[in-house]
Amino acid sequence: MSWPELERLVADAEASQEMRQTLRHCRSPQELLLAARQQGYRVTRIDLQNAWLEHQQCPEAAVHDALPGIAAWR
Incomplete structure (x- = not known):
């Protein structure tokens, strides 16, 4: 992970x-995964899904705030 x-x-x-x-x-x-990987981050689709799930449980999560638009992907 x-x-x-x-x-x-x-x-x-x-x-x-x-x-x-x-x-x-x-x-x-x-597009986000591709941009992150081009910058040298090894982020996966599962990471984004887990961040989304965490946001659903805790809307003030930092991941959502730092990556605006993540909610629109669902």
């Missing part, structure tokens, strides 16, 4: 306006 990679991606996106802009242009989970 690469959950720590997703956490690292979120932390880096919170710290970098350029990265946030790059990720905001993603229109699907596949």
Whole structure:
């Protein structure tokens, strides 16, 4: 599982306006995964699904806040 990679991606996106802009242009989970992998993050589809499930249980989760639009993918 690469959950720590997703956490690292979120932390880096919170710290970098350029990265946030790059990720905001993603229109699907596949685009987000590709962008993350091109930046060197080993994030998986399962990580995104788990983040979505966590958000459903705890809407104030940091992953959702850092990756706007994730809710629209469902």
